[in-house]
Amino acid sequence: MWQGQLLSIHTTPKARAPMVEQSTAELIAGVGIKGDRYAIGTDTGTYSAQPDVREVTLIEVETLEAFARDHDITLDAQEHRRNLTTRDVPLNHLVGRRFRVGDVVLEGGRLNFPCRYIDMITKKTICDLLEHRSGLNCRIITGGIIRPGDAIRLDVDK
Numbered sequence: 001m002w003q004g005q006l007l008s009i010h011t012t013p014k015a016r017a018p019m020v021e022q023s024t025a026e027l028i029a030g031v032g033i034k035g036d037r038y039a040i041g042t043d044t045g046t047y048s049a050q051p052d053v054r055e056v057t058l059i060e061v062e063t064l065e066a067f068a069r070d071h072d073i074t075l076d077a078q079e080h081r082r083n084l085t086t087r088d089v090p091l092n093h094l095v096g097r098r099f100r101v102g103d104v105v106l107e108g109g110r111l112n113f114p115c116r117y118i119d120m121i122t123k124k125t126i127c128d129l130l131e132h133r134s135g136l137n138c139r140i141i142t143g144g145i146i147r148p149g150d151a152i153r154l155d156v157d158k
Contacts, residue, residue, distance in 0.1 A: 061085050
């Protein structure tokens with residue numbers, strides 16, 4: 001059984017605004033991360049017609065490390081536009097599965113699709129490189145407070 005780790009938390013109150021690193025975050029079941037654009041509502045720039053699928057978004061730090069190693073591209077945690085950066089978590093395998101970040105329970109909704117917007121805001125050509133590793137969109141099943149350093153593991157109770 002694997003166990004991963006939460007490395008960083010980022011939120012933004014509206015689309016196109018810079019992502020801001022957080023030392024803690026309150027995840028609210030059925031809503032999103034308190035203060036984040038997806039929890040606030042569609043008038044703040046969410047693109048999804050189904051915001052429950054995007055209550056929280058995750059990406060693997062291994063993707064960012066591969067960009068640096070294989071393509072000489074540095075993509076910082078605040079640039080990738082996902083809320084949670086993880087290590088040692090097989091995100092692509094968590095679609096439809098429940099897992100824990102600390103005491104919070106998330107359910108993998110669908111894999112994230114990269115879009116050209118990321119190229120525009122980062123001024124880096126990365127959209128095509130993100131195919132199949134652009135992260136995971138999740139629902140919050142059981143809310144609570146999370147912090148960098150929290151363990152991430154399958155929810156064996158479900």
